[in-house]
Amino acid sequence: MYRHTVHYYETDKMGVAHHSNYIRWMEEARVAFLDSIGWDYARVEEEGIVSPVLGIECRYRSFTRFSDTVDIDVWVESFTGARLRFGYDMKNSAGQTVFTAVSEHCFMNPQGRVMRLKRDCPRLYDVLMSLAQEKAEKR
Amino acid sequence: MYRHTVHYYETDKMGVAHHSNYIRWMEEARVAFLDSIGWDYARVEEEGIVSPVLGIECRYRSFTRFSDTVDIDVWVESFTGARLRFGYDMKNSAGQTVFTAVSEHCFMNPQGRVMRLKRDCPRLYDVLMSLAQEKAEKR
Amino acid sequence: MYRHTVHYYETDKMGVAHHSNYIRWMEEARVAFLDSIGWDYARVEEEGIVSPVLGIECRYRSFTRFSDTVDIDVWVESFTGARLRFGYDMKNSAGQTVFTAVSEHCFMNPQGRVMRLKRDCPRLYDVLMSLAQEKAEKR
Amino acid sequence: MYRHTVHYYETDKMGVAHHSNYIRWMEEARVAFLDSIGWDYARVEEEGIVSPVLGIECRYRSFTRFSDTVDIDVWVESFTGARLRFGYDMKNSAGQTVFTAVSEHCFMNPQGRVMRLKRDCPRLYDVLMSLAQEKAEKR
Numbered sequence: 001m002y003r004h005t006v007h008y009y010e011t012d013k014m015g016v017a018h019h020s021n022y023i024r025w026m027e028e029a030r031v032a033f034l035d036s037i038g039w040d041y042a043r044v045e046e047e048g049i050v051s052p053v054l055g056i057e058c059r060y061r062s063f064t065r066f067s068d069t070v071d072i073d074v075w076v077e078s079f080t081g082a083r084l085r086f087g088y089d090m091k092n093s094a095g096q097t098v099f100t101a102v103s104e105h106c107f108m109n110p111q112g113r114v115m116r117l118k119r120d121c122p123r124l125y126d127v128l129m130s131l132a133q134e135k136a137e138k139r
Numbered sequence: 140m141y142r143h144t145v146h147y148y149e150t151d152k153m154g155v156a157h158h159s160n161y162i163r164w165m166e167e168a169r170v171a172f173l174d175s176i177g178w179d180y181a182r183v184e185e186e187g188i189v190s191p192v193l194g195i196e197c198r199y200r201s202f203t204r205f206s207d208t209v210d211i212d213v214w215v216e217s218f219t220g221a222r223l224r225f226g227y228d229m230k231n232s233a234g235q236t237v238f239t240a241v242s243e244h245c246f247m248n249p250q251g252r253v254m255r256l257k258r259d260c261p262r263l264y265d266v267l268m269s270l271a272q273e274k275a276e277k278r
Numbered sequence: 279m280y281r282h283t284v285h286y287y288e289t290d291k292m293g294v295a296h297h298s299n300y301i302r303w304m305e306e307a308r309v310a311f312l313d314s315i316g317w318d319y320a321r322v323e324e325e326g327i328v329s330p331v332l333g334i335e336c337r338y339r340s341f342t343r344f345s346d347t348v349d350i351d352v353w354v355e356s357f358t359g360a361r362l363r364f365g366y367d368m369k370n371s372a373g374q375t376v377f378t379a380v381s382e383h384c385f386m387n388p389q390g391r392v393m394r395l396k397r398d399c400p401r402l403y404d405v406l407m408s409l410a411q412e413k414a415e416k417r
Numbered sequence: 418m419y420r421h422t423v424h425y426y427e428t429d430k431m432g433v434a435h436h437s438n439y440i441r442w443m444e445e446a447r448v449a450f451l452d453s454i455g456w457d458y459a460r461v462e463e464e465g466i467v468s469p470v471l472g473i474e475c476r477y478r479s480f481t482r483f484s485d486t487v488d489i490d491v492w493v494e495s496f497t498g499a500r501l502r503f504g505y506d507m508k509n510s511a512g513q514t515v516f517t518a519v520s521e522h523c524f525m526n527p528q529g530r531v532m533r534l535k536r537d538c539p540r541l542y543d544v545l546m547s548l549a550q551e552k553a554e555k556r
Contacts, residue, residue, distance in 0.1 A: 147290065147291070147296075148290060148296050148298055150290050150291035151286065151287060151289050151290065151291070152286070152289035152290070152291070152293045152294075152343075152344060154291045155291075157286075157287050159287055204291075205291060
């Protein structure tokens with residue numbers, strides 16, 4: 001679980017957190033999640049892996065406001081070896097879901113060539129595959 | 140057509156425009172589009188309408204970099220009277236699509252109550268409906 | 279002491295935190311400081327006080343990078359009753375100062391009229407004056 | 418003269434452009450200014466020069482709001498060969514100054530070593546020195 005507190009500078013003239021910020025909070029939570037499974041940024045970078053966002057699908061379910069805490073749950077939604085999908089659920093302090101999303105990622109080397117994780121970084125491949133299977137079994 | 144030039148402060152350590160900025164460029168282009176059909180922000184506000192984002196689906200197809208120009212095409216993808224969907228296509232200066240998206244919106248009064256546009260603002264209803272029909276006919 | 283961790287989206291193509299973000303971190307730390315002296319945002323708002331930034335002077339002394347922790351010290355630098363100045367010192371995890379600043383603020387009611395805190399909000403006046411005197415005595 | 422139009426996402430819950438954005442508009446205008454004197458980013462980069470911000474002093478003189486146009490004047494305030502200072506004046510559409518600032522910069526190679534422009538890039542040195550002298554003569 002990653003917690004973000006809404007900053008004043010994240011609000012807009014409607015008086016709520018601007019919708020673009022949730023995309024940034026997804027990244028904050030994703031970074032914390034990778035950290036928690038032992039794949040912090042420094043380690044990923046050492047392996048020569050970059051993982052750009054290919055797509056996002058998200059739903060804004062309720063507003064958040066300045067100084068609200070947002071608890072963000074992240075998980076591996078699916079993994080094909082080439083494509084990784086994270087799921088996100090953001091809740092306010094009342095436990096109400098305010099935002100849900102899925103983001104899709106691929107893996108590239110720093111020169112921009114697509115990587116095959118199974119061959120190029122089998123340890124990360126194994127971790128992601130086992131998290132994806134766990135998720136599939138829960139369904 | 141709305142043109143955004145990528146700012147230095149929009150780049151990230153990968154050397155490309157950070158993916159969260161495209162969500163902001165969607166808003167820039169949407170504002171310009173509404174302006175172009177005679178429904179600039181001041182007029183919408185006068186009518187007591189706010190139009191929050193309910194959801195976004197987007198695909199990142201190619202990177203953009205500092206000082207790149209991004210030409211953004213926006214259109215009414217569909218309109219049910221309660222739900223409005225905009226489509227977006229962003230192209231770089233070579234004419235290559237770098238990003239596509241759809242955003243979904245509803246209509247509320249400033250107190251947060253959902254509006255029925257047909258009754259509450261028939262002129263805007265008519266404009267959006269005719270743009271949605273035009274779009275449907277082109278398919 | 280307020281701690282900010284540098285987010286990926288705060289980096290720029292130079293590979294360091296973009297300089298505009300420090301202005302935002304100043305605000306994060308200022309909000310936390312006001313909270314710590316019992317004047318959280320909700321209470322200030324209840325009293326009908328807004329406190330816009332009139333000016334900033336800042337020095338960038340060293341770069342910070344993605345995932346660096348930045349410890350931010352904030353204090354009341356001076357207070358005249360009409361003008362409040364905060365001081366800021368940001369240190370990296372090695373204890374090295376990376377950024378220093380002063381920000382100046384006034385006090386207005388929500389309609390934009392300048393307030394005289396001594397008359398309009400004597401309890402906040404007293405707290406700020408005593409913090410300013412403490413600071414002056416340390417010099 | 419560089420023109421920025423205030424975006425919706427740049428507003429905050431006070432209903433005005435958040436103060437941190439002016440720092441970003443300074444950069445937008447500085448980039449456009451360097452472009453106008455023949456030293457666009459691509460050329461500066463080719464010469465192996467980076468020019469980080471060392472310090473900023475700014476005054477917020479009036480608010481700006483969503484869709485306001487902000488006309489930004491930038492000039493070389495002073496240049497010592499090692500330190501370059503830009504001046505900024507931002508005006509709203511009524512011609513009223515809303516923000517003034519000075520930013521200080523040094524010159525480094527991509528490895529972070531300080532450059533002496535007179536020796537390392539005499540053509541840029543000459544341009545900046547002549548702009549600084551013009552400015553001094555006008556005083």
